[in-house]
Amino acid sequence: MNSQLKKHVSTLAIAAAAFATFSTPAVARPQTSGAEVSATAFPQDASDLEADPRVTYGVLDNGLRYAIMRNQTPKGVAALRMRIDTGSWNETDAQRGIAHFLEHMAFNGSINVPEGEMVKRLERHGLAFGADTNASTGFDQTVYKLNLPTVSEEVIDEAFFLMRETASNLLLDAEAIDRERGVIASEKSARDSVAFRSAVDNLAFFTQGSGRIDRLPIGVDETIASMPRDEFVRFYQDYYRPENTFIVFVGDVDPKKALDKIESYFGDWQPASPAGIKRPLVPAAIEPGTIGYYQDPEVLTYVTLAALYPYEQGPDTLARRKAKFLRNLGNSIVTRRLSRMVDEGRAPFLSGSLANYSQRDIVDGAAVRVRSEEGKWQESLAAADVEVRRALQFGFTQAELDEEIARTRRTLETAVERANTRKTYASREYNYAKALVDAFDSERVFTSPQANLAAFEQHIDGLTIDDVEAAFQKAWRGYEKPAIYLSTALELEDVETQVAEALAEARTLPVTAPIERAVQDFAFTDFGEPGAIVQDTYVEDADAHLVKFANNVRLNFKQTDFDAGTIYVQAKIGDGFFSMPPGNDEGLRRLAANLLSRSGVGPHTSDDLRSIFAGRRVAARPMLRIGEDAIQILGATDAKDLGDQMNLMAAYASAPSYRETIASQYRDQIRAWYPTHDATPISVVNKEVPRLIRSGDERYGFGDLESFMTPTLDEVRQWLDPQLKSGLIEITVVGDVDKQTVVDQVARTFGALPLRADRPGLYPGSRDLVFPQRPAEPVVLHHAGVADQALARIYWPAPDGSDPVTVYRLQALRSILRNRLTDVLREELGSTYSPGVGLEASDESEDFGYVFAHVTTAPDAAFDVVEETEKVGAKLAAEGVEQDEFQRAIQPLIEDVASSLQNNGYWVNALADAQSDQMGLARFRARGKAYRTMTPEDLGALAARIFRVEAAYPIVVLPEQ
Structure with a gap:
């Protein structure tokens, strides 16, 4: 037997995030022409399946293919995708990594766009780099992506212009290529991990003989460091060609107009040289029993x-x-x-x-x-x-x-x-642009x-x-x-x-026939006399209704047509994380969260629930998250199944189940996971840093394995039962349903429960958090993962989230800091792939918040990165914000307002506390004006308040070696 034993980790330093990627009525279908166009330009041409009639397909004379779809959710936005039919599989031995490298070069200068200007142009038009502008490279394709926040003529033209520049007009300047080598190497290192190496080895085993892993999209160090410009030009001309290009345009635009744009910007594109040869895929050498x-x-x-x-x-x-x-x-x-x-x-x-x-x-x-x-x-x-x-x-x-x-x-x-x-x-749900590609x-x-x-x-x-x-x-x-x-x-x-x-x-173990299992009836359908309404208020600016029942249960409701047939339900119960008994930590919270989400309700296990509600759009996801002021139960359903959905969610509040089998499984899972908790720099951050930046508060981060093994099921029950059975309940329902239907369903379920608390509980000291003093030297932590990976994080204390205007200024300031860090650390020093900036601006803890920079780097550069990052912050504090960088930061935020207001998830969050502290409504009311009236001086003053070197808290995560 020829076994493929992989006893030790590969010495190859691989760093891709995954193998596949790195990173209305239709108009009549146009006639295709051109002798070079295949008779099977699209899969439907060789199939008995009919393509979705809402999509217009076609082929330009030069062979470029396209798909256009009118979609009006949200209104006034569009998406443009350009797929190039090549990836790492077509690379030669001397070009390994060039497809991905070339994707980076799309942002580094073209005939009509100077180096460094493409991202800035996009931001000035309201497209946020990273969130709305991106690209990905896989084995077999490279995809460029632009999400258009408006469908104005100017924005559409800019998007198509930049896509055409990428398709045929890249300069591929030798000096720009050299400057980008360090960025690619940094990305390669940042994405390397034990988990990734394991996945590569798995792929190698199941595709052995195919050579698949010999062409990983990220490439290898030797070629990344040495590929000359000639190779870039050769690969670009070989494969970036009209007949290899597929354009997808989806959005709130007349398909005829979209087709006109495609023809206008791509119709004259002609390749300058013969096409490159595409490597055929190689079948795996399958050997039974390997x-x-x-x-x-x-x-x-x-x-x-x-x-x-x-x-x-x-x-x-x-x-x-x-x-x-x-x-x-x-x-x-x-x-x-x-x-x-x-x-x-x-x-x-x-x-x-x-x-x-x-x-x-x-x-x-x-x-x-x-x-x-x-x-x-x-x-x-x-x-x-x-x-x-x-x-x-x-x-x-x-x-x-x-x-x-x-x-x-x-x-x-x-x-x-x-x-x-x-x-x-969309980033986390089905979306047409991605689905078409x-x-x-x-x-x-x-x-x-x-x-x-x-x-x-x-x-x-x-x-x-x-x-x-x-x-x-x-x-x-x-x-x-x-x-x-x-x-x-x-x-x-x-x-x-x-x-x-x-x-x-x-194989010596006998097998028997499966046992027939009867599906149970759900035990919780009658909760008593439906609750009476004692208050019903209409909130005009939010077009929402706030209802209160006699048992103190609140209902916040908004009818929308943003997602046909869908109703989103959120129940907030009790006081959540802040009610955790003193002296406990992440061990108790995580056990409680697992028991709550996996134990089912009453006599029904979670497996029972899957069978009971099979064929119905009914499910509930209980959540007990760090820093949240309530237990949350989330669900999505439709009008037909709303009654069953409310039955299930109310059962979690009235008959929670805590199963010892789940507690035992949870401990087994923790024992299996805990030895890997330090496998990457970020996993070490997740363990240690939450405590460090809260001056040692042990409710945040986590400790040793014993801290997870100690909490008991009875301790969880003693904590959660009072919360679930008598705590404050605030329910938010948003979606495609009428008010009376929702009120009736809530009245007969949650409204029928015994009297609930009328206000949040008091837990002295539970929200008191203190940002630490700056250490004499950066705090050094160690990870047990890949030896050439390090991470630098710098935290600055910032205002809390009690003032909505300050929150929105912080969001704009975050974009400016990220852009400046990108300019210095990536473009000037080449020391990181993608610096990140985050912030904590919760209204739960008074006088506690922070902004942080996150930079992946090489171990020997980590302390220099800390120093340079602090300098960027200090310069921003001292010199303020320039008008152009302000505009590039604020425009994407402004453009996002309209589309977010057409999103049910946004309204669930905005209305979730509409009858308790109303912070969501306050932020909704402040957002548009805050962005429109914000000035560079406002952000400069905030930067001077935050980015003080003497207040910063620097952390470095280095390999154990």
Whole structure:
């Protein structure tokens, strides 16, 4: 057997964040022309699937392809994406890392934009660099991204102009390339980690023979440091070509106008030289029974068992989608079985799941992956193997299949409801700009939600368990000799023998048919007599209603149409973090948060709840966060399921469950995680710094392992029960529903509960925080991760968040400090990839707040970075703010106001305390005026108050070595 043993960490210094990336009625479809245009310019050209009719596709005469979609959520914004059909896979040995490096050079000078001016031009038009301007490089594509905060002619023209400059007009100046080398090297170092190295090794194992990891997007040190300008020019001319370019424009713009812009800015683009050769993908060398091993003291323990086989090429068709759907059904059912084992305390592993393992044109297969404690990897391997074999031998039950079908149908129905109000662009939810690029990249037809639902109904018409079992058998063919990969902190001898013996032992375990499980009825549907309303106030400027019930429960409501069919619900209960009994720390809070979120309610486990509400848009996410003044329960639903949603959320307040099985699992997870808590500089910061900058307050950050093991379930119950069962309740509902429906549902659930507190509790000293005095020398902490990584953080005390105007000035000042740090540390010194600036401006603690700079760097430069960062702050304090940098900082904030007011999440936050301290409403009322009337002098005065060297608190995190 040819095993792929990976006993020690790779000596290759790799630093990419991930392998794939670094970082209305439609107009008629235009006729395509040009002899060079393929008959299959888009996936739908070779498919029986119909593309979403809201999207206009086309090809210019020069071969450039585009997709245009009108979308009016939010109104008045747009997104522009430019995908270049090349990434690191097309690099030669002498060019490794050049695709990503070239992405950086897009911001370093073009024929019509001097070096250093592109970002400034974007900021002057209201596009915030980082948040709205970015790019990413993967194995097979490079994507440039602009989010347009307005759709004025000026902004649209600027966006298209800059994209065209990037596409064909980059100068690639040799001196600019040399200046950027240090930035790339810094990014490479910053993104390197044990977790990343482990992921690369995992990819190498499952794609062995394909050469995939030989072309990681970040490149290698040698080529980053030495690639001459000629190589950049060659790669740029070879692959940045119209026929390799796909433009996506989504937003509140007439598609005809968008097409005119594409033709105007890109229609005359002609390549200057012949196209470069695209490297074909290489299939993996699949060898049944191969074993892989990755060891490092800082990695968590995972075991993966996979059935692998060659990837079958083919277009995206209805039949192919049905086959994938059936395959996913079986994997989802077994994943639920693994999850249930964990919930019920029957699993030796901490978590587990089944999924397809597919790398297009390289390898296909199915895999089960379980995470465990170090010493339980053999037991976990055996348990995972038993469940896969159980499914292969005995199949599934009708109840299991019905649950997965119901859950899938509800997801697709929700997508149909939301189809016309999904976002043009967004960072954490579905958005059309990203979805169109992703579909094109993966050669999928971008189909409408309606078509997806119709296809699903066609898939399940006449579907039997036999069909699903047959698909599962096919997906797991070859599992008699699975490929096995073990990642662990344990140093094992003769790993191949140990893993083979563990599998052989597992195969001696008998499997039995799955047990039929009856779905329970939810126990909490009647909470008593519906509550009476004692106060109902309309807040005109927010178009919101504030309702109070006789039992003191508050309801804040706003009807919106920003997200069709969706209702967001937040319940704030009790006094949260600040009610934690004195003398306790993060150990108690984290145990409490886990018990609250994972124990279910009353007699129902969390697994029970998933089955009970399968097929309904019902779920609740309890949260007990650091520094928050209430326990939060979050949910999203629609009008049809609002009653069930309120039942579930009210059950958390009236019948919380604290399960010992969850407490035991939590401790197992902590024991598995704690040895890795110092694996990166940022993880050390998360542990140590919250206490340091609060003068040793032990409620923040965390201590040793024992501090997590000591708290008990009874201590959690004694803390949380009074909060949940009698604490102040303030509910906020925002979304596509009428007021009376919401009032009625809250009245019969939360409004029917026994009398609640009418005001927050008093916890003397719980909000008292003190910023520390400056140390004589920077505080030095150590991490156990990659030896060439370091981190510098500098904290300055700042005003608290009680004054909204000051909060908005702090946000603008943060942008200015970040821009100045970028100019000095990145552009001048080349010592960091991307300096960051953050702030704490909470109204919970009087006279406590801070601004901090975060800089990743090399260990031998860390103290110099501290010094230079403090100089940047001191200069800002002494000299004030220039008009141009002020405008570049404030314009993106101003432009963001209108679109944020069309976001349900914004209104949930703004109204969350509308009947308690009204800080959210105060900030809503102050924001627009604060930005419009702010001056450079205002920010200069604030900077002089904050960025005093004698008040700063510098911290350096260095490697242990």
